[in-house]
Amino acid sequence: MESITAALGPLFLLILLGAGLGYWRWPSPDFWPAMERLIYFVLFPAMLVGTLANADVSQVPVGRLALVLLGAMALFGILIWRFRHWLRLTPAAFTSVFQGAVRFNTYVGVAGAAALHGTAGATTAAVAVALMVPVVNVMCVASFVGAGTLGSASLGKSVMALVKNPLILACLTGIALNLSGIGLPGWSGDTVALLGRAALPLGLIAVGVALRPTALLRVDRGLLATNTIKLFLMPALVLVLAWLVGLDSISRDVALLFAALPTATSAYILARQLGGDAELMAAIITGQTLLAMLTLPLWLQLAG
Template identity: 80%
Template sequence: MGDVAGALGPLFLLILLGAGLGWKRLPAGDFWPQLEKLIYFLLFPAMLVATLATADVSQVPVARVALVLLGVMTALGALLWRLRQQLGLDPAAFTSVFQGALRFNTYVGVAGASALHGSAGATVAAVAVALMVPVVNVLCVASFIAAGTLGPASLGKSLLALVRNPLILACLVGIALNLSGIGLPGWSAQTVGLLGSAALPLGLVAVGVALRPRALVRLDRGVWAANLLKLVIMPALVLVLALLLGLDPVSRDVALLFAALPTATSAYILARQLGGDAELMAALITGQTLLAMLTLPLWLRLVGG
């Protein structure tokens, strides 16, 4: 447990630092929303490009990692949809539960993978992001469409945002640079690398700032269902499937890490824009982020990470 706690502990402390800064409203004004945009549109994409453009992706069992992560994600999405009537949730609440059960915090995932397994972990994490981000965005937007919470105008904006998603574009650019053999020539490698190195610490602090402690008072069946699926059932299924497919320890640990991550803070914005239950989404983001500080080390300790 010592190695896992030593790797993840500093990440959680950065999140708690952000929570304290958010509570004190330091810095004031629109500093944090603007910083989140900088991280999302520039720094984190730079980190993905820097990793994917130069990584030896041939060392990653991409097909098996995809089968484990995407297979479980889509299966749980289908199961959740089938249980919609039994959950007794209105359409807006259901879309927030759907996001809470399937989305994942990429900042914590990539930072955790790097802390646990260095550059090898970062490479597998970048591959996981490239695989999961497009799929989870399509599934979540589809849930809003199927639930009927958005009109034609919002649908068009959602599809356009999906095509322009900076993380998806960064993954495509990084993979193209890698496969073409161009990589990051000259000073571009150091420049993009420096930009990317700022993404994770700032991203983790921003995660903490986005937490809404007041939302924790909401503890209805939607909260319990999403938390159970995201923090218990998904990592359990991923771990079983990873062991059955014989993933190497690094790929197994990173797959388990991504499966056990709390939901993404960006889900709150999507809930507000597309007619979801924003209050429920805030409760899920805050609760899962805090709970994951306990559950993530336990899952990784289970496999001796």
């Protein structure tokens, strides 16, 4: 337990630092939105490309990892849709609950995997991102379509945003460079590595900046349902599936980590743009991020 908290503790402190900077609006209200765009479009994609382009992906059980992560995500997505009437939520609130249950914070996941298992953990996490990001984005856009909160114009924009998603493009680029044997020749490897090193600390601080503590005042059925699924039921199912398919310890820990992660802060932007309940989404993001500081180490300790 001590080794797990030692690995994850600095990550949580960076998130709390970001929360403090966000509360004091330092250095300015316009600084962090611009920084988030830099992280999302440049720094984090560079890290994914650098990791995947030179990684020995043959050491990662891609098929079994996909079965565990995508299987759990698909199952809970179907269950939430099946029981949406039982939750008695408005269409807008349902989309926020859906996002809160299936989306995951990529920055925390990759940083946590690297902190726990070094290069092998970062490589496995990059593969997990390549598997999960396209699927989770399609599922979330489909939830908005199914709930009827957006029109055809918004649907078109959502599809284009999915096609141009920098994380998806970065994963495809890294895999293509790896399979082709080109890798990152010359100075490109060191340049991409330098950019990638900045991604995780800045990304974690940006996660903290995006938290909205006042949103925690909201407590309702939707909030309780999505937090229960994301922080307890999803990791429990992934742990069972990882045992059934025989994942090695590193792949198991990364799979469990991604299953137990709080939802992505970008879910708030999607909720605003596509007709979701943005205030509920803010409460879900904030609550899950803070609660995960307690639940993540416990799940990893249980797995160990």
